[in-house]
Amino acid sequence: MAFDFGFVLSQAFSPFNLLLALxxxxxxxxxxxxxxxxxxxxxxxxxxxxFAMDPASGLIMLGAIYTGAIYGGAYAAILVNTPGTPSAxxxxxxxxxxxxxxxxxxxxxxxxxxxxxxxxxxxxxxxTLSPLLANIALAFQxxxxxxxxxxGLTLIASLSTGxxxxxxxxxxxxxxxxxxxxxxxxxxxxxxxxxxxxxxGIDIVxxxxxxxxxxxxxxxxxxxxxxxxxxxxxxGFRLFEALGLxxxxxxxxxxxxxxxxxxxxxxxxxxxxxxLVSYSEARRSSxxxxxxxxxxxxxxxxxxxxxxxxxGGGFIPTLVLGIPGTPPDAVILGALLVxxxxxxxxxxxQQSGIVYIFMFGLxxxxxxxxxxGLLIGRYAYRFIVNTPKALLVPLxxxxxxxxxxxxxxxxxxxxxxxxxxxxxxxxxxxxxGPSPIVLGLVLGQIAEQGFMRAYMIGGARDNFWGQLLFDxxxxxxxxxxxxxxxxLPLLRQFRKSGNGVKP
Amino acid sequence: MLKKLKLLAxxxxxxxxxxxxxxxxxxxxxxxxPDKPVNYIIPFNAGGESDVSARLQQPYxxxxxxxxxxxxxxxxxxxxxxxxxxxxQVGDGYTIMGTNLPHIILQPLLQDPGYKTDDITNIYxxxxxxxALLVRADSKFETVQQVIDAAKAAPGSLTVGGxxxxxxxxxxxxLFTNLTGAQLTYIPYTGTGATTPAxxxxxxxxxxxxxxxxxxxxxxxxxxxxAQDERHPLFPDVPTFKELGIDMTGGAYRGIAVPSSxxxxxxxxxxxxxxxxxxxPEFIKEMEQAGFAMLNVPYDKVGAxxxxxxxxxxxxxxxxxxxx
Numbered sequence: 001m002a003f004d005f006g007f008v009l010s011q012a013f014s015p016f017n018l019l020l021a022l023x024x025x026x027x028x029x030x031x032x033x034x035x036x037x038x039x040x041x042x043x044x045x046x047x048x049x050x051f052a053m054d055p056a057s058g059l060i061m062l063g064a065i066y067t068g069a070i071y072g073g074a075y076a077a078i079l080v081n082t083p084g085t086p087s088a089x090x091x092x093x094x095x096x097x098x099x100x101x102x103x104x105x106x107x108x109x110x111x112x113x114x115x116x117x118x119x120x121x122x123x124x125x126x127x128t129l130s131p132l133l134a135n136i137a138l139a140f141q142x143x144x145x146x147x148x149x150x151x152g153l154t155l156i157a158s159l160s161t162g163x164x165x166x167x168x169x170x171x172x173x174x175x176x177x178x179x180x181x182x183x184x185x186x187x188x189x190x191x192x193x194x195x196x197x198x199x200x201g202i203d204i205v206x207x208x209x210x211x212x213x214x215x216x217x218x219x220x221x222x223x224x225x226x227x228x229x230x231x232x233x234x235x236g237f238r239l240f241e242a243l244g245l246x247x248x249x250x251x252x253x254x255x256x257x258x259x260x261x262x263x264x265x266x267x268x269x270x271x272x273x274x275x276l277v278s279y280s281e282a283r284r285s286s287x288x289x290x291x292x293x294x295x296x297x298x299x300x301x302x303x304x305x306x307x308x309x310x311x312g313g314g315f316i317p318t319l320v321l322g323i324p325g326t327p328p329d330a331v332i333l334g335a336l337l338v339x340x341x342x343x344x345x346x347x348x349x350q351q352s353g354i355v356y357i358f359m360f361g362l363x364x365x366x367x368x369x370x371x372x373g374l375l376i377g378r379y380a381y382r383f384i385v386n387t388p389k390a391l392l393v394p395l396x397x398x399x400x401x402x403x404x405x406x407x408x409x410x411x412x413x414x415x416x417x418x419x420x421x422x423x424x425x426x427x428x429x430x431x432x433g434p435s436p437i438v439l440g441l442v443l444g445q446i447a448e449q450g451f452m453r454a455y456m457i458g459g460a461r462d463n464f465w466g467q468l469l470f471d472x473x474x475x476x477x478x479x480x481x482x483x484x485x486x487x488l489p490l491l492r493q494f495r496k497s498g499n500g501v502k503p
Numbered sequence: 504m505l506k507k508l509k510l511l512a513x514x515x516x517x518x519x520x521x522x523x524x525x526x527x528x529x530x531x532x533x534x535x536x537p538d539k540p541v542n543y544i545i546p547f548n549a550g551g552e553s554d555v556s557a558r559l560q561q562p563y564x565x566x567x568x569x570x571x572x573x574x575x576x577x578x579x580x581x582x583x584x585x586x587x588x589x590x591x592q593v594g595d596g597y598t599i600m601g602t603n604l605p606h607i608i609l610q611p612l613l614q615d616p617g618y619k620t621d622d623i624t625n626i627y628x629x630x631x632x633x634x635a636l637l638v639r640a641d642s643k644f645e646t647v648q649q650v651i652d653a654a655k656a657a658p659g660s661l662t663v664g665g666x667x668x669x670x671x672x673x674x675x676x677x678l679f680t681n682l683t684g685a686q687l688t689y690i691p692y693t694g695t696g697a698t699t700p701a702x703x704x705x706x707x708x709x710x711x712x713x714x715x716x717x718x719x720x721x722x723x724x725x726x727x728x729x730a731q732d733e734r735h736p737l738f739p740d741v742p743t744f745k746e747l748g749i750d751m752t753g754g755a756y757r758g759i760a761v762p763s764s765x766x767x768x769x770x771x772x773x774x775x776x777x778x779x780x781x782x783x784p785e786f787i788k789e790m791e792q793a794g795f796a797m798l799n800v801p802y803d804k805v806g807a808x809x810x811x812x813x814x815x816x817x818x819x820x821x822x823x824x825x826x827x
Contacts, residue, residue: 044549044576048561138704182581182614185691187668189614196587196617200580267700322719323699330550330696337719337793338558344721408579453690457706460662460688
């Protein structure tokens with residue numbers, strides 16, 4: 001590395017940059033915790049301010065907001081069952097059950113620790129292996145995205161324990177929802193029923209807020225019991241308990257962080273898929289898969305480490321290839337362009353100063369999340385637990401409306417949010433969970449477009465199956481994972497019944 | 504912590520004060536309109552070409568008028584979500600919106616996006632990203648003629664990527680086929696960001712992109728031709744389609760529109776301001792460095808420009824078979 005290491009460190013650790021990282025993390029955490037307000041939005045608003053700064057300082061602040069926002073998404077997921085960002089969808093699976101039974105403080109601490117681990121792993125990969133890893137973004141093509149989406153969909157089987165059929169019906173419904181609007185391929189207008197408001201499709205964030213949050217709100221009103229079990233007084237952060245759990249789950253954390261980094265590199269995937277896949281992997285390799293979805297700490301650790309690892313991962317193709325890994329990366333790339341910084345492998349050698357200062361800044365911001373997150377998390381938890389229901393419900397209801405409006409500053413998204421919410425509540429009464437629907441909605445487009453492109457390219461080259469699977473080694477690997485994920489539970493069941501051993 | 508916050512607050516106050524002082528100095532030479540910040544709505548997500556070009560305009564607007572240009576995003580339905588509510592905004596000149604061609608012509612032609620092309624009052628078209636045919640740096644294609652020959656030898660066997668269906672890229676592909684007889688298989692992607700890895704990773708053989716893509720990717724891609732009247736200053740070695748005997752000029756045009764209730768004199772003033780920014784050599788340099796091509800269609804010429812483009816796009820849309 002042809003640059004002055006001491007200079008980079010002195011810049012990254014300069015009081016001003018540290019202050020920016022601090023402000024960025026706090027701001028990002030709050031924005032991420034509020035559903036509907038996204039990292040992309042926050043960064044876009046703040047981009048002009050960074051023009052007045054030194055480029056590296058501006059970048060540090062944007063990076064800190066980004067990583068803070070991904071982490072903040074866990075707050076709403078754990079405390080009110082609403083993913084603050086799509087990246088936190090899978091955190092609701094175990095986070096909310098934990099909070100409900102009175103372990104919300106532990107869940108928050110675990111989310112903080114896991115986010116820091118994931119963020120650090122992602123940042124280390126970014127600093128050390130970027131030019132090499134960027135090639136993954138190019139090796140992943142349409143057929144791989146198709147199979148990756150299918151792998152994500154297999155999670156429906158494990159999420160709908162007890163009633164796989166209802167899970168599949170929910171998933172299929174989600175897939176139908178994902179088709180609404182103008183198709184990217186073919187340009188057909190589907191299921192809009194003549195309404196121009198539906199041309200843009202169902203917005204994922206407004207559907208998330210509706211499907212997860214509204215049923216919880218209705219239940220809070222309908223039932224007399226407390227919303228969350230209060231934690232006994234003076235229990236603190238439960239930091240040592242959480243550290244112990246982390247030690248037990250060291251491998252899980254590491255695997256999820258690596259999965260998060262790798263999926264973060266893929267421009268068409270992102271935090272939601274990263275956390276879903278690592279959740280699925282954690283569940284598959286766990287000794288107690290039946291505990292997942294009922295408040296299993298390992299589930300939170302998997303999803304939160306994975307989604308924060310995507311931050312570092314996403315910057316890899318952004319900085320090396322000029323291809324944004326995630327939507328916030330796209331905004332940051334735009335800001336770089338306006339600053340006159342050219343991305344590319346040479347960014348790591350020539351203009352190394354700026355890039356390395358930024359990467360150290362990102363690392364510092366991630367580590368700062370530990371004390372800040374523990375502190376903010378504790379107050380957020382106390383606030384939610386101690387606020388009386390009569391106050392909490394209208395407050396959250398108001399936030400859902402503001403949040404879904406804020407996505408595109410469009411009242412139409414509020415209508416979608418409320419309708420999805422009422423629908424989700426009714427379906428919930430009939431025993432259909434929201435998660436399979438959300439999986440279908442999130443993954444449907446990726447699966448459809450991946451398949452259609454593979455089909456069209458295969459058609460042009462007269463080699464459809466080769467394009468979809470046979471000539472593509474990465475696809476083999478993903479298909480193997482799909483087979484294992486789907487086959488293993490069946491095999492286990494078969495063995496158990498074969499040996500006559502009762503489960 | 505508190506001290507640091509105080510320090511930050513103090514710095515912020517100082518910055519604002521300095522900024523205001525400078526604004527007053529600049530405003531001394533500026534005109535009466537605008538006398539407060541102007542909202543600039545971009546109907547797409549941040550980070551795209553529309554956003555980047557607006558960001559480049561921002562400082563010049565401030566320099567010229569002493570007022571801030573505040574960029575906001577209202578993305579959705581390929582821009583239709585914002586354009587369908589443009590005329591609901593207050594028409595006092597303090598709300599302006601980015602418009603894009605062929606979007607605002609094709610969308611109402613093909614579906615009902617909640618607005619009509621004529622509902623949109625464009626006051627200036629200030630740049631475009633010329634269509635460009637790109638290949639990977641290691642591709643066997645060196646010239647457009649080689650592509651045409653290969654495509655004629657095996658019609659439809661070459662794949663070309665582009666952004667979505669019924670878009671500028673899709674139209675460029677159809678126009679290319681019409682003019683050369685070369686059949687390419689068009690593969691739609693979700694955005695410019697998704698097309699670049701498809702080309703670099705080898706999923707598609709060719710890419711319908713813009714000069715901005717080539718500017719961002721440097722020596723990893725090769726541009727075979729650009730759809731401009733003259734060669735782009737950033738790529739003096741890349742021929743135009745016209746030079747090759749293929750009559751293609753165009754791409755994605757970007758302009759600025761106002762609500763229809765905006766008075767005539769304000770429309771003119773805004774058009775003048777945008778025109779002055781467009782004439783600033785520094786601005787031109789920055790825009791061209793990013794791969795944009797300058798365009799000057801002020802308010803009094805924009806009507807004729809739209810008519811000409813409308814006719815072109817209608818013919819192509821009919822050919823694409825999407826027009827009933």
